[in-house]
Amino acid sequence: MADRIISGRTHDAYMTxxxxxxxxxxxxxxxxxxxxxxxxxxxxxxxxxxxxxxxxKSVERFARAELNNLK
Known part of the structure; x- marks a missing residue:
């Protein structure tokens, strides 16, 4: 399965x-x-x-929380 990427202001989160x-x-x-x-x-x-x-759903929720913490 392919990675999904969410981009934040300073970091990217790769989800698999x-x-x-x-x-x-x-x-x-x-x-x-x-x-x-x-x-x-x-x-x-x-x-x-x-x-x-x-x-x-769980990995996306975690990734968004991580990106919010890295602002």
Whole structure:
């Protein structure tokens, strides 16, 4: 599955949800300074959810909160 990106004023948040065999859906979010390569990210959330839609909602909520804290 493709990453989704949310841009804040000073940082970008990359969100990923992928199928985690037999456990559910693994969701990750990382924030990087604007225009920084994604390869230097620090993962802030890496957890497993039972459903894909719940994983996307949770990871997006977390990403928006992180970006708001970095204003």
């Amino acid at each position: 949800v992928r199928d985690h065999i037999a456990d559910g859906w693994a969701a990750s979010v990382c924030t990087v300074p604007k225009d920084a390569p994604k390869g230097e990210e620090l993962i802030k959330l890496d957890t497993v959810f039972e459903r894909e839609d719940v994983a996307w």
